[in-house]
Amino acid sequence: MMNSKSLVHIENVSKFYGDLKALDNVSLDIHEGETVVIIGPSGSGKSTLLRSINKLETIDAGKVIIDGVDIYDEATDINKVREEVGMVFQSFNVFPHKTVMENLNLAQTVVRKRTAEEATGISKKLLEKVGIFEKADEYPGKLSGGQQQRVAIARALAMTPKIMLFDEPTSALDPEMIGEVLDVMTKLAKEGMTMVVVTHEMGFAREVADRIIFMDHGAVVEQGTPDEFFDHTENDRAKLFLSQIL
Amino acid sequence: MPMSGSAEKPKKVEISEGGAIPKKDDVGLFTAWRVAFVGAISIIIALVYFKPEPYFDIIKFLPDGIYVTFKVTIASILLSLVFGLIAGLGRISQNMFINGIASLYVEIIRGIPLLVQLFYIYFALGKFVKLPAEVCAIIAMSICYGAYMAEIFRAGIDAIPKGQTEAARSLGMTSSQTTKHVILPQAVKTILPPVGNEFIALLKDSSLVSILAVSDLLRRGREYASESFDYFETYTMVALIYLVITLILSKLVGIMEDKISDDE
Ligand SMILES: Nc1ncnc2c1ncn2[C@@H]1O[C@H](COP(=O)(O)OP(=O)(O)OP(=O)(O)O)[C@@H](O)[C@H]1O
Ligand SMILES: [Mg+2]
Numbered sequence: 001m002m003n004s005k006s007l008v009h010i011e012n013v014s015k016f017y018g019d020l021k022a023l024d025n026v027s028l029d030i031h032e033g034e035t036v037v038i039i040g041p042s043g044s045g046k047s048t049l050l051r052s053i054n055k056l057e058t059i060d061a062g063k064v065i066i067d068g069v070d071i072y073d074e075a076t077d078i079n080k081v082r083e084e085v086g087m088v089f090q091s092f093n094v095f096p097h098k099t100v101m102e103n104l105n106l107a108q109t110v111v112r113k114r115t116a117e118e119a120t121g122i123s124k125k126l127l128e129k130v131g132i133f134e135k136a137d138e139y140p141g142k143l144s145g146g147q148q149q150r151v152a153i154a155r156a157l158a159m160t161p162k163i164m165l166f167d168e169p170t171s172a173l174d175p176e177m178i179g180e181v182l183d184v185m186t187k188l189a190k191e192g193m194t195m196v197v198v199t200h201e202m203g204f205a206r207e208v209a210d211r212i213i214f215m216d217h218g219a220v221v222e223q224g225t226p227d228e229f230f231d232h233t234e235n236d237r238a239k240l241f242l243s244q245i246l
Numbered sequence: 247m248p249m250s251g252s253a254e255k256p257k258k259v260e261i262s263e264g265g266a267i268p269k270k271d272d273v274g275l276f277t278a279w280r281v282a283f284v285g286a287i288s289i290i291i292a293l294v295y296f297k298p299e300p301y302f303d304i305i306k307f308l309p310d311g312i313y314v315t316f317k318v319t320i321a322s323i324l325l326s327l328v329f330g331l332i333a334g335l336g337r338i339s340q341n342m343f344i345n346g347i348a349s350l351y352v353e354i355i356r357g358i359p360l361l362v363q364l365f366y367i368y369f370a371l372g373k374f375v376k377l378p379a380e381v382c383a384i385i386a387m388s389i390c391y392g393a394y395m396a397e398i399f400r401a402g403i404d405a406i407p408k409g410q411t412e413a414a415r416s417l418g419m420t421s422s423q424t425t426k427h428v429i430l431p432q433a434v435k436t437i438l439p440p441v442g443n444e445f446i447a448l449l450k451d452s453s454l455v456s457i458l459a460v461s462d463l464l465r466r467g468r469e470y471a472s473e474s475f476d477y478f479e480t481y482t483m484v485a486l487i488y489l490v491i492t493l494i495l496s497k498l499v500g501i502m503e504d505k506i507s508d509d510e
Binding site for chain 2: 054056079080082083085086087089091092093094095096097106107110111112152155156159
């Protein structure tokens, strides 16, 4: 796995909010086909790091290279990069004024310039994959949280991205709906999608992650395989964190 | 930590001036609308029927003015929507220059009474360019109401959760694609009620243009009254006609709102 190509290369990235160091000299590589799970206490910079991978945040120092493209370079067309980087948010952010099918088709037609038929064909397959094919013509307001989040995942996948980012995709869900979303993500990981997932679902992390990244105070403090991290970490902060959540 | 299980809903924009818009669920207002409308129509009919002298003469004299009032109102509404949208988008622009210009426009215009603006454009600027009174009236009304509309557009767009923009941008949509496909269609729903209020307020304020010798409804009334000396009868009729028009307009706006909110 580690010999495969580096899709995301993060090099010495720092970011400040005023005096607060939200990211502290973070360096990280994410390889093709890898599932990386980022964990850490609240406020440790997980979202900020994830959002710097598709430039939803600005950074104050360092570099982010995606598939060979320096995304913070002035000359880079960030919209081209974002086509290849799907993102799923804690609050779903589905488009409430569009049906499920239209949610999936919008960026495909507007950004990828696919024809309506092409887009619909792709959307149908994805809706089937995430298990909400029968909801294609509903508006999101009629769907449960778990269903909306699966729409959001399918919408991101419809762009055929090279990498998917997930920022606490199940944190806003009622407990009984968490499983259906995690199942979809597990399936994706097994199919070889490159994924970066911020989550508090330790079961998922242990089972699906190739690598765990532990962050604290804006820095990557520890990383390793789930086995190394959960059972054999020597890092005090990581141990403290694990003792609090497990 | 878990938030509610459903998607974020845009907040309601609560800005209200001008006539109240009857909604089905507001029973009190709905009945008041009916009473006022039926009452006004009945009184007009009764007056014309029982006292055709002078009421029938008055009502024959006024339609030209109603036509001009409509013309000025509709032209001003359309133009002010354009000004409002441009300035509203300017007000939320990241570009400091555009933002500054738009904010300045809104602040200045909202700080000057419409009547003064009318005078200014017609008489003061008339020193340099002489435009027909009606054109000046439409320009002044549109500039003025454009500034009000801009604030409504800005508030309506601000009320759309930031996550919507982030989701669209994360899919590779440009800022203008996001505005067009994601933000504006959602903002329309929150914007429509206050914009409807502005339409009604604008219609009523259009009576101010009579001061520029534009022969609108009020001006025609004045012309009739000053010749016949039937001040009481004429202005009663003018007031009733304004009332009927305003009530019809507020009804139409109400219907339009219901349509849009059912549309889901
Ligand atoms: N827009 C902002 N303005 C100021 N400070 C911010 C802003 N966004 C984040 N921060 C701060 O930056 C730090 C990192 O935030 P971030 O959201 O990345 O943490 P997180 O690890 O994702 O936390 P959580 O688990 O609560 O989501 C926090 O201290 C947060 O308060
Ligand atoms: Mg976070």
